[in-house]
Amino acid sequence: MSRKINAVVAGAGRVGFEAVKRLRGYGHDVTVVEPDQQRCDAVADEYVATVICGDASDPDVLEQAGIENADVVGALTGDSGVNLAVCVLAREFDEEIRTVARIDANSQERYGEFVDEVVFPERAGGRAATNEMLAGGVETLEDVTGDLDITMVRVEEGAPAANRALSDVRFPAGTLVISNDDGQRIAGPDTTLEPGRRYIVAVEPGVADEVVNLLRG
Amino acid sequence: MSSHGERSPEAELGLLDATMIGMGAMIGAGIFVLTGLAAKTAGPAALLVFVLNGVVTTFTGLSYAELASAIPKSGGGYAFVNEVFGDLVSFLMGWMLWFAYMIAGALYALGFAPNFVELVHVYFSGTVPPPEQVAAVTITGLALGSVVLLVLLNAVSTAASGSAETIFTATKVLILVVFVYFGATAAEFSTAEFQPLFPGDHTPVDILPAMGLTFIAFEGYDLITTVTEEVENPRKNIPRAIFISLAATVLVYLAVVGVAIGTLGATELGEAGETGIAAAAGNFMPTFPVVGGGEAVIVFGAVFSTLTALNAVVIASSRVAFSMGRDGRLLPSFGHIHHRFGTPAVAIVASAVVMVGSVAFVPIRQVGNLSSLFFLLSFVVVNASVIRLRRQRPNLNRPFEMPLYPVAPVAGIGLNMILGLFIDLTTWLMGLGWLLLGVVTFYGLRRFKRGTEGDADTGPTENVTTPAGDAPEGQ
Structure with missing residues (x-):
């Protein structure tokens, strides 16, 4: 069995783009869905993923991203409503798919009932900032x-x-x-x-x- | 401390490097080995053969450029088709391309051997006879030796790949420029006779089988797309590298074939076969200091070119097999990096086995035809991929969109198929045999995988490497 993963990432903003580069760095296959043409070009310039220009919550667009053959979908746009829609839609195409949604507030942890995993980038950022401001002492490894x-x-x-x-x-x-x-x-x-x-x-x-x-x- | 890394990572390739990789594969053996064989089939029209092949292949080049700019994967034609078509077609595409490169390796090895004997003969004519008088076993043995040597080199070290290619290609082109310069200024050339283009029993239809035979001389752009991820600014540079290398290659071919026919005449060129260019050089090259006769320079060029082209296809074939292993389309061990050498050793050795078999058992014309046939077939599939991708994924971001769609890919499919039809029946039968073996392998592997799937599922999914930044959220 191949360990190479087929991933679809919705949203190539700061969080999405960073995730795409990391996935690619580990040698996985990534397809990005992004509505903004300028962001699409930016991803294309990095040459890390196939890019579909369009709205990921549109079933036709998501299908073009090859969602049926994907192992995991990361809905990482700045809009948690869209992210939830993308994950639910992805499940419709493929029941086995692993879904990860980005949320934009702590209060949305309930989203976890509908997706496999939620990500809250602001918390990770806040933790890193706190470590810096406390200047040394106890720092979590990943932030240094x-x-x-x-x-x-x-x-x-x-x-x-x-x-x-x-x-x-x-x-x-x-x-x-x-x-x-x-x-x-x-x-x-x-x-x-x-x-x-x-x-x-x-x-x-x-x-x-x-x-x-x-x-x- | 062996827990520290020792091997240096791969270098970044610029536009020049990428172009040279493509040209290096095309201007290698193609020109030295096949010019004579093309002249034998088509007569003076061999000149037209190379031009028309350049035109045909440009259509496929457009398809490659569009796909390479949109699909950021190394692995050449196979990687693109894998993105577009289902399991069986993707598998067969990889299977065909893998074979095309391996058999091209056999062609280059078989082209290397007589030229090498010729080179030794030039300097030690007393002790070493010319290639015509050397036993066929010796030639085959030399060809096998060259394959084994380069395979070992590539299996234990990554140094032979990539960056050295630019210097190799520049050397080859330089030697050909010298050849063209002295040829075009030679007395023989001033009285050169290209008319009639189809003398005696040669007809315009003879061009087609000759095109099929020499088509392999234009396969280089697939090689560019096997290294796309190492190229800087690939979405601009890959299409450029494809077109520049194609155009430059056609020009070089034209000049070299023109000079060869002009000075030696198509008939003698045909009789010299795979040492044709060297035979032409013997006619007019002056004597240089140190190296001696000018012919030696050209023979050296042929030896050097076939050897470097062989090196390139050893790498290319193993890359295709490696990608297929990574995708689970061949046994997983094909997709493994060797723990000590850092190379896809299993993929390289497996490719070598087929190459050695082809060198030992298939005659050179057949080898050339077989390789061309598989490149033609895989290029048909690549052109079809462009059409299918445009229909299925209209929203796909295409930094390079080919002009003349859908005329270009349709023309590519049609012309490649016509050339394929003029390849002889024996070649087709051998080709179909390999495809059949592919289908059997495909279903065999599928069954094998079903058998082992049960064990694989017991591993929990979160065991995929966890980067430090992605520690569990809830804390």
Whole structure:
């Protein structure tokens, strides 16, 4: 079974665009639906996703984005009503699809009853801002990294690097395996990448797809 | 510390690099190996053969440009068709393109061997006989050796791909420019006779099979689209690279074939077969210091070109197989990066097996025809993809929209099919055999996957790599 995911992202604003770039960085297939022609061109310039110009809550447009064959839909427009509509519509096309909707207020957590997952970008932003303003002390790890991604990767059975010692695996430059299985100790050359266990790996965005390939197949 | 990365990531390619990748694949073996064979089939009209092929392929080039600008995926024609058509068609497209590249590899290897013997013969004529007198087994052995060497190189290292291509291509073009310069100023050329275009038993219809045979010399733009993701500003540069490389290639072909026919005559050119260009060079090239006879320069060009073109298609074929593995259309191991070498080693070795088989068992004309047939067929599918995509997804953002739609893709389909019809029956039968094997593989893999699907479903879905920024929300 292929681990490559087929994703549809509705809305290529700041949140949507960022999500598209990250998904693509991990080597997944992404189709973007965006009504604004200028935003469409901006995404096309980055060359990270196929772009459908149109309103994602229009069934015809969503169908053009290949929603029937998608594994997951991320409705990330600035309008939570539209996002809910997109997710519900996507379910109509494909019952199995995983749906993620962006909400724009805490009070909309009830949306979670209709979609698989809700995202509230303002909270993540607020948390990062708080960390900065408190200047050090306690900071959550994800907010101190710049372009670097600190990722937790579960090694898959049958992946190229599974069951191999770190000294036997050549990762691309821009990779650092930090912890051994389950994060109790710093990884060394003799650390074995056991399937089913999780490892903390620091990666630069450009090589994330290769690292994921090696560890997950 | 091996937990640190050691390999350097891939370089960014500019417009020049992308253009050179396309030209490198086209001006390689195509011109050195196939000019003689085309002259044998079509006579002096070989000149027309290359021009008309350029025209035919421009229609498909337009389709490639539109698709590449709209669908941001490396993987060439296969990646586009995969976006547009269902499982079986996409699979067969990848299957055909993969084969087309592998068999092109066989052609280049078989073109390399006699030229290599010729090069050695030029310098050591006492100990090494000319290629005509060398046993066929030796030639085949040399061809096999070249395949094995390049496959090993590509399987253990990523260094042979990409950026070196620009220097390779520039060298090839330079050698051809030298050839054209001395040829056009030679005494033989001033009395060159291109009329009649169809002497003796040659007729205008002979152009068509010759076009089919040499069509492979124009397959390079697919190669450009296998690396789109590494090109900077791809939505502008990819269409440009496709058109510039096509135009430049046609010009180079015209000049080289014109000089070859003008100085040597179509009949002798045809008799020289895959060493035709070198034979023409022997007629007029002056002697250079150090390297010796001018002919040696051209023979070196042929050796160098076939070898670099072979390198390019080893990479291209393994990329197609790798993409298919990633998409679950071949065994998953095809889509794996080797844990030590960082290359798609399984895909490379599998491609090599087919290449070696073709080199050993299929004669060179058949190899050329077979490769051309599969490029023609896959280009038909690519043109059809453009039409289907325009109908199914009118809202798709198309940074490059081809002019003359739907005339261009329809003309592309029609002309490619006509050329395909003039390829001989044996080739078609071999081609159909490969397609049949593809259909069997497709359903076999589907059954195999159904069998293993049960285990795969036990893994919980949130095990997809979690980036640090995406920690659970509720806290």
